Amino acid sequence: xxxxxxxxxxxxxxxxxxxxxxxxxxxxxxxxxxxxxxxxxxxxxxxxxxxxxxxxxxxxxxxxxxxxxxxxxxxxxxxxxxxxxxxxxxxxxxxxxxxxxxxxxxxxxxxxxxxxxxxxxxxxxxxxxxxxxxxxxxxxxxxxxxxxxxxxxxxxxxxxxxxxxxxxxxxxxxxxxxxxxxxxxxxxxxxxxxxxxxxxxxxxxxxxxxxxxxxxxxxxxxxxxxxxxxxxxxxxxxxxxxxxxxxxxxxxxxxxxxxxxxxxxxxxxxxxxxxxxxxxxxxxxxxxxxxxxxxxxxxxxxxxxxxxxxxxxxxxxxxxxxxxxxxxxxx
Amino acid sequence: xxxxxxxxxxxxxxxxxxxxxxxxxxxxxxxxxxxxxxxxxxxxxxxxxxxxxxxxxxxxxxxxxxxxxxxxxxxxxxxxxxxxxxxxxxxxxxxxxxxxxxxxxxxxxxxxxxxxxxxxxxxxxxxxxxxxxxxxxxxxxxxxxxxxxxxxxxxxxxxxxxxxxxxxxxxxxxxxxxxxxxxxxxxxxxxxxxxxxxxxxxxxxxxxxxxxxxxxxxxxxxxxxxxxxxxxxxxxxxxxxxxxxxxxxxxxxxxxxxxxxxxxxxxxxxxxxxxxxxxxxxxxxxxxxxxxxxxxxxxxxxxxxxxxxxxxxxxxxxxxxxxxxxxxxxxxxxxxxxxxxxxxxxxxxxxxxxxxxxxxxxxxxxxxxxxxxxxxxxxxxxxxxxxxxxxxxxxxxxxxxxxxxxxxxxxxxxxxxxxxxxxxxxxxxxxxxxxxxxxxxxxxxxxxxxxxxxxxxxxxxxxxxxxxxxxxxxxxxxxxxxxxxxxxxxxxxxxxxxxxxxxxxxxxxxxxxxxxxxxxxxxxxxxxxxxxxxxxxxxxxxx
Numbered sequence: 001x002x003x004x005x006x007x008x009x010x011x012x013x014x015x016x017x018x019x020x021x022x023x024x025x026x027x028x029x030x031x032x033x034x035x036x037x038x039x040x041x042x043x044x045x046x047x048x049x050x051x052x053x054x055x056x057x058x059x060x061x062x063x064x065x066x067x068x069x070x071x072x073x074x075x076x077x078x079x080x081x082x083x084x085x086x087x088x089x090x091x092x093x094x095x096x097x098x099x100x101x102x103x104x105x106x107x108x109x110x111x112x113x114x115x116x117x118x119x120x121x122x123x124x125x126x127x128x129x130x131x132x133x134x135x136x137x138x139x140x141x142x143x144x145x146x147x148x149x150x151x152x153x154x155x156x157x158x159x160x161x162x163x164x165x166x167x168x169x170x171x172x173x174x175x176x177x178x179x180x181x182x183x184x185x186x187x188x189x190x191x192x193x194x195x196x197x198x199x200x201x202x203x204x205x206x207x208x209x210x211x212x213x214x215x216x217x218x219x220x221x222x223x224x225x226x227x228x229x230x231x232x233x234x235x236x237x238x239x240x241x242x243x244x245x246x247x248x249x250x251x252x253x254x255x256x257x258x259x260x261x262x263x264x265x266x267x268x269x270x271x272x273x274x275x276x277x278x279x280x281x282x283x284x285x286x287x288x289x290x291x292x293x294x295x296x297x298x299x300x301x302x303x304x305x306x307x308x309x310x311x312x313x314x315x316x317x318x319x320x321x322x323x324x325x326x327x328x329x330x331x
Numbered sequence: 332x333x334x335x336x337x338x339x340x341x342x343x344x345x346x347x348x349x350x351x352x353x354x355x356x357x358x359x360x361x362x363x364x365x366x367x368x369x370x371x372x373x374x375x376x377x378x379x380x381x382x383x384x385x386x387x388x389x390x391x392x393x394x395x396x397x398x399x400x401x402x403x404x405x406x407x408x409x410x411x412x413x414x415x416x417x418x419x420x421x422x423x424x425x426x427x428x429x430x431x432x433x434x435x436x437x438x439x440x441x442x443x444x445x446x447x448x449x450x451x452x453x454x455x456x457x458x459x460x461x462x463x464x465x466x467x468x469x470x471x472x473x474x475x476x477x478x479x480x481x482x483x484x485x486x487x488x489x490x491x492x493x494x495x496x497x498x499x500x501x502x503x504x505x506x507x508x509x510x511x512x513x514x515x516x517x518x519x520x521x522x523x524x525x526x527x528x529x530x531x532x533x534x535x536x537x538x539x540x541x542x543x544x545x546x547x548x549x550x551x552x553x554x555x556x557x558x559x560x561x562x563x564x565x566x567x568x569x570x571x572x573x574x575x576x577x578x579x580x581x582x583x584x585x586x587x588x589x590x591x592x593x594x595x596x597x598x599x600x601x602x603x604x605x606x607x608x609x610x611x612x613x614x615x616x617x618x619x620x621x622x623x624x625x626x627x628x629x630x631x632x633x634x635x636x637x638x639x640x641x642x643x644x645x646x647x648x649x650x651x652x653x654x655x656x657x658x659x660x661x662x663x664x665x666x667x668x669x670x671x672x673x674x675x676x677x678x679x680x681x682x683x684x685x686x687x688x689x690x691x692x693x694x695x696x697x698x699x700x701x702x703x704x705x706x707x708x709x710x711x712x713x714x715x716x717x718x719x720x721x722x723x724x725x726x727x728x729x730x731x732x733x734x735x736x737x738x739x740x741x742x743x744x745x746x747x748x749x750x751x752x753x754x755x756x757x758x759x760x761x762x763x764x765x766x767x768x769x770x771x772x773x774x775x776x777x778x779x780x781x782x783x784x785x786x787x788x789x790x791x792x793x794x795x796x797x798x799x800x801x802x803x804x805x806x807x808x809x810x811x812x813x814x815x816x817x818x819x820x821x822x823x824x825x826x827x828x829x830x831x832x833x834x835x836x837x838x839x840x841x842x843x844x845x846x847x848x849x850x851x852x853x854x855x856x857x858x859x860x861x862x863x864x865x866x867x868x869x870x871x872x873x874x
Contacts, residue, residue: 032746035467050785053467085384085391086524096540152571160578167579168572169565170542173376173872272567274382274541282381287746 005312012304019300020074020293024067027284027292033059034083034287057083070293079297080290084283090294093279100170101263101275107191108199109256116203120210121245124218125237135207143204151197151270158193166190168272194271198264209252213245220244247318254310258303261295369848369864371548374561374872377584378573382541382566386527387518388506389460392469399544399564402860403444404506404529407435407454407488412852412859414665414769416500420449420507420530421488430495430808435488435503441553443509444534451482456510458490466518473502495806497813498772532557532861541566558848558864561872580604583843589651592839605841606849608856611664612838614766615657616723617830618711621758622791626709633828634675635685639734640727641677646834649722653839657832659821660765660773664853666810667771669818672825682734693735700735708737709759714748720762723833727762754785762833771817772805777824792829845869 035053054060058069073080079090119139123132142150159167166172172186217223218241226240227233263277276295283291383396388404391397407421418424421435441449460466461474476496481489492499509528513521527535532554533546546562567573570588577585578601587596592607618640620627627633642656661668686692691700691707700707711727713720724740731738743752752758765776775781778801779793797820804816824830840856842849848863849856865871 030746031750036746036749048464049467049469049471052464056467085393085396087385087519088525093540152575155572155575160575163579167575167581168567173374173563173581269568270572272542272565272569272572274566278541278568285746 008308008311012308015304016297016300020071020297021067023296023300024070024293025063027287027289028063028066030287032287034289035059036287070290074297079294082291083288084286084291090290093291094276094294094298097263097274097276097279098261100273101277102260104191104194104198104263104273104275105260107195108202109253109260111195111199112202112206115199116207117210117246117249119203119207121214121237121242123207123211124214124245127215132211139204139207142200145200147197147201147264148266148270150200151193151267154193154197155270165193168270170273194267194273197267197271206252209248210245213248214241217241217245247314250313250317251310254306254313257306257309258299261302262299367847367866369558369862370867370870371556371558371864372560372867372873373845373865373870374563375559375583375846375863376563376565376581378565378567378576378582380566380568380570380573383538383544383564385524386535386538387508387521387524389457389466389468389470389508390519390524395564395566399535399546400506400527400529401531402533402546402562403527403531403535404508405441405531406504406506407437408500408504410504410769410854410858412850412854414853416504419504420454421503424500426500426808430806431492433490433492433499433503435490437486437488438553439486441530442551443511443530444528444549445509445512447509447511449507449530450485451488452485453507453510454488455480455482456514457505457508460508460513460518461505470505473498495808497805497808498770500808501768501770533562536561552861554861557861559846559860577605577841580843583846585841587839587841589653589836589839592653592841593651596841601841604844606844607839607841608849608851609653609837609839610851610855611655611662611835612766612855613662613768614764615660615662615835616720616762616764616833617657618727618760618762618833619790619830620760620828621756621789622793622829623756624709624759626707626759629689630827631685631689632691633831635682635689635734636731636736637675637828637831638678638682638685639730639736640675640831640833641730642833644677644730645723645726648726649719650834650836653837654834655837657835659824659832660767660776661771661817661821662767662835665769665771667814667817669821671818672821674825675828675831679730679734686734686736691735698732698735699737706737707735708739710739710741711760711762712741712743712748712752712758713762715742715744719836720764724762753789756784756789756791771813772801773820774801774805777801777820790829792827794823794827797823845871 033054034057035050051060058066061069070080079094081087082090082093116139119135123135126132155167158165166189170187170190172178172190175183175186178186218237223236223241226236231240261276262280263273263275265277265281267273268275268278269281280292280295282288283295379395379398381393381395383391383399384393385391385396386399386403388397388400391400405420407419408416408424409419411417418438420438420441422438423436425434426432427434435454437449437451437454443449458474458477458480461468461471462477473496476492476494476499477490478493479491481491483489490499490503507530509523512523512528525538529535530553532549532552534549536547537543537545543566544564546564548557548560550556565576565582567576573582573585574587574591574595576582587607592609596602596605596607618636620633620636622628646652646654646656655663657663658672658674659669663670686700686707690702692702693700695701711724713724721740721742724742728738728740753761775787777788777792777794777797779788779795779798781788782791782793800816800820800823804813804820807813807816824832838855842856845865846863847866848859850859850862852858
């Protein structure tokens with residue numbers, strides 16, 4: 001296991017370098033520069049200003065030198081300064097957005113799991129029943145619905161008409177003056193709609209996935225054996241079938257690790273939540289290269305680590321893979 | 332800081348000073364002329380679609396930052412409700428006989444928010460900041476006309492110019508920066524970018540990135556503390572969300588779209604809670620022709636296209652009627668506007684006739700005119716993200732087809748649009764808008780020296796008489812004399828049709844009814860924000 005881990009980790013380095021190189025080149029291919037917003041179409045901005053800004057940002061250097069400098073800074077974990085008006089360190093900008101993004105994503109994944117695993121099981125066990133068909137229709141409707149539209153509908157319904165939930169933001173205006181329990185309630189009420197909307201699209205995929213896994217497993221010989229032994233249907237399904245059907249879930253969870261820091265521009269915009277998605281989107285629109293690269297590097301690292309983690313967990317959970325691996329290494 | 336700026340993308344510091352002239356005042360409680368004395372307290376909440384970038388005015392050019400900065404800082408001068416310049420930090424000012432020296436006499440009782448007295452040294456420092464080559468500011472141009480400044484005593488500031496420069500006065504409406512906090516520091520990385528210190532009616536209180544910016548009334552303000560105790564800018568990127576928040580009463584102010592104004596706010600509860608205002612905004616939308624293209628070299632073609640566009644149809648269709656036909660670069664209700672210029676009322680017959688005269692005829696019978704084997708076809712480009720412009724383009728496309736002109740419409744992301752199309756002059760025609768202010772100088776947009784790539788005369792308009800008029804217009808201070816130059820300038824533009832001027836839209840703000848003292852004027856409604864107040868009994872936020 002250890003040499004395998006070491007090899008996987010070593011392989012990450014060239015992979016990460018490649019990702020940064022390609023990203024760096026691609027974002028510089030897009031027309032427009034970070035200086036444009038300040039200087040274009042502005043009668044007060046002179047051509048010298050454009051040049052001065054480009055010099056200050058190092059944009060007058062050839063691309064490979066810019067990349068080298070950026071990489072050099074990254075080596076000491078310096079993500080650089082944002083090219084936007086405030087010139088704050090990229091790391092600060094990312095860190096202040098990270099907690100809320102992770103919180104919402106964690107809640108959303110928890111919600112998806114809590115709902116879609118039972119849905120998937122029941123749908124599989126009662127295959128083609130009315131319940132199965134109804135949930136299929138419902139989750140696919142949720143999947144197909146544009147999230148911004150759903151969000152607006154729910155905001156209008158729960159926020160304006162019923163007045164039950166706040167419409168946008170993370171806290172109410174007088175948050176500082178609320179009691180502790182009031183503050184907790186306030187935060188929860190602000191999170192309900194965003195978490196629900198961000199989760200609804202994921203229900204379909206996950207519950208269908210769960211259902212097909214379960215159907216696959218139920219057809220296996222060992223389930224037949226379990227039934228033949230006279231075990232109760234309950235034990236057969238929840239002990240023998242479910243545990244095996246859950247295995248692929250690990251992969252999906254591993255794959256969703258990078259998703260933890262990647263927000264969605266659409267629902268962050270609609271709910272006025274200052275998250276990573278909006279930060280990245282604005283960064284791209286303003287051609288804020290250091291910020292874009294900072295977020296991409298973090299995303300890439302987490303993707304790679306998530307994959308690795310999933311593989312490791314898989315190996316730990318599934319003896320077949322564990323043993324297969326070792327056999328492979330011996331060969 | 333005069334001139335005009337493109338509406339989307341670049342936001343202008345002066346946007347709050349500018350704005351417009353009210354025509355209609357909706358929903359006021361008729362008969363109940365309230366004479367309550369102003370009372371202190373309450374909070375004013377409005378939303379911004381973007382977070383501020385930098386609260387040092389010299390380094391920011393976005394509208395969110397400008398909105399905050401206009402309350403935190405002061406300039407030497409400002410526009411009043413009638414769009415006349417008046418003293419702010421300057422008590423009074425003088426223009427010398429030869430129009431080349433401006434002398435400002437500063438107020439003596441002004442203090443920075445940290446208690447330090449404000450002096451002429453701050454003004455001089457601000458000027459030096461703007462012309463400092465190391466400071467990347469987007470507002471250096473008008474200060475570069477200054478040859479020398481003097482501060483003979485702490486309350487007098489003198490600026491000398493080589494040649495008279497009429498827009499100069501307006502440039503001194505620029506926010507004055509605190510010398511004692513910035514001198515000798517790295518201005519680009521100053522902590523003041525995130526927590527500004529000004530002299531203005533509101534003090535900076537709190538900034539939660541991406542969430543909100545909070546300002547508090549400055550009790551020591553030299554004009555007296557403003558009545559509204561707190562101003563909160565919530566960052567809500569989506570306008571639909573803003574509108575929902577408005578409906579729940581969480582916002583006190585919002586600029587409505589024509590659709591919202593016309594169709595979605597006509598409910599009893601909305602009218603009970605909000606007053607709606609409408610007034611013409613500074614700025615217009617136009618169809619600009621690339622005059623370097625042989626197709627548009629013939630004036631008759633441009634005039635024909637102008638006749639083929641039904642401007643009122645655009646206003647009705649795109650703005651739901653909330654706008655006026657534009658006939659030139661100036662707003663119809665300003666002193667500089669010339670109402671007597673040639674107009675192009677919708678007249679497809681005349682358009683067809685002009686095109687035929689110019690040699691464009693449909694000889695192939697395919698419905699599209701041609702000349703020398705070339706079809707009369709071109710592409711209109713506009714930027715993504717502005718639905719009004721896209722809709723305008725679609726209507727125009729349809730109208731042009733009717734006179735045998737084949738037009739394609741291309742919508743392009745902003746940065747690409749500028750870089751690959753507008754700046755290199757790589758387009759046939761474009762739908763864009765300019766926003767401006769009360770200062771009529773249009774040198775940067777129409778002078779023939781501004782036609783190189785990246786400059787604002789990107790359609791390549793060159794006209795010796797216009798050049799001369801623009802040069803003269805910015806050299807005299809007398810309004811009557813300036814009007815003569817600019818009247819002629821407008822006549823030429825109307826005749827030549829380098830742009831077909833389309834429409835001026837209306838600003839459509841809604842303000843919570845509990846705010847009193849809102850007094851619509853040619854400058855709009857926000858110019859007297861310090862005088863707004865809420866009667867004690869109606870105050871909503873008491874803490």
